[in-house]
Amino acid sequence: MRLRFTKMHGLGNDFVMLDGISQRIKLSPDKIRRLADRHLGVGCDQVLLVEAPRNPEADFRYRIFNADGSEVENCGNGARCFARFVRERRLTGKRSLLVETAGGLLQLNIADNDRVSVDMGAPILEPAEIPFEADLRAETYPLEVEGETYIVGAVSMGNPHAVLLVDDVDSAPVATLGPAIESHPRFPNRVNVGFMQVQSRDRIRLRVFERGVGETRACGTGACAAMVSARLRELVDDTVTVVLPGGELTIHWSAPGEPVTMTGPATTVFQGQILL
Numbered sequence: 093m094r095l096r097f098t099k100m101h102g103l104g105n106d107f108v109m110l111d112g113i114s115q116r117i118k119l120s121p122d123k124i125r126r127l128a129d130r131h132l133g134v135g136c137d138q139v140l141l142v143e144a145p146r147n148p149e150a151d152f153r154y155r156i157f158n159a160d161g162s163e164v165e166n167c168g169n170g171a172r173c174f175a176r177f178v179r180e181r182r183l184t185g186k187r188s189l190l191v192e193t194a195g196g197l198l199q200l201n202i203a204d205n206d207r208v209s210v211d212m213g214a215p216i217l218e219p220a221e222i223p224f225e226a227d228l229r230a231e232t233y234p235l236e237v238e239g240e241t242y243i244v245g246a247v248s249m250g251n252p253h254a255v256l257l258v259d260d261v262d263s264a265p266v267a268t269l270g271p272a273i274e275s276h277p278r279f280p281n282r283v284n285v286g287f288m289q290v291q292s293r294d295r296i297r298l299r300v301f302e303r304g305v306g307e308t309r310a311c312g313t314g315a316c317a318a319m320v321s322a323r324l325r326e327l328v329d330d331t332v333t334v335v336l337p338g339g340e341l342t343i344h345w346s347a348p349g350e351p352v353t354m355t356g357p358a359t360t361v362f363q364g365q366i367l368l
């Protein structure tokens with residue numbers, strides 16, 4: 093199979109974008125791992141597949157696959173790249189799009205400066221729906237990992253996130269604690285793990301160990317989850333700049349039940365073809 097693809101990134105969280113509308117594409121976990129391989133394939137954190145929608149209200153359906161081949165529910169940086177991709181490939185002329193994901197419908201708007209805003213929906217905080225094993229919903233939970241107890245926030249933005257508050261993200265144990273929490277038995281679907289340093293009421297620094305990938309330069313849903321967790325702990329106001337290793341996102345959220353809005357850039361790097 094010869095596949096046309098576009099390489100894109102959102103703040104360095106990089107994607108292989110596939111147009112499954114003008115070409116017939118059959119993916120398997122093995123093919124996704126080969127596409128994502130930085131030595132043997134194109135290389136990316138996620139593979140994003142654009143398809144015709146199933147829901148008649150939506151403009152497109154887009155599917156998200158982690159580098160390990162697993163299909164997941166949501167990807168914030170990917171949503172912004174998706175919006176730019178469908179316009180660049182002339183699959184639509186619209187600047188306002190409704191897109192179907194495995195996690196639900198997302199509304200996206202492309203501004204004149206090519207920054208994209210995404211209505212990421214209301215965060216899910218009920219433990220069973222995240223899913224996270226806990227008797228009662230709380231703002232934070234004690235989590236025992238290898239004999240130590242850590243305090244985590246648990247939030248779903250369609251996909252699951254654990255958020256830890258740290259004094260300094262630069263020295264946070266992302267490479268060791270990240271994978272230990274990612275596969276913690278209290279998160280039955282595994283989890284993305286954010287390490288957040290709150291610098292002021294409108295500025296958060298964040299590193300994310302992503303489920304199915306490892307540490308990435310940025311995670312859009314992770315930035316939303318960090319904002320939600322920081323606000324539930326009453327540490328921030330309703331609009332924050334989240335500073336990730338790859339750059340900055342603006343996140344707005346007021347209160348439980350209200351949607352989170354994420355705004356940031358989406359960048360096209362190159363196009364190519366690959367034999368798979």
Ligand SMILES: N[C@@H](CCC[C@H](N)C(=O)O)C(=O)O
Binds near residue numbers: 164
């Ligand atoms: N990079 C993404 C999140 C991608 C999915 C995540 N690794 C998961 O398994 O849920 C983002 O920008 O949100």
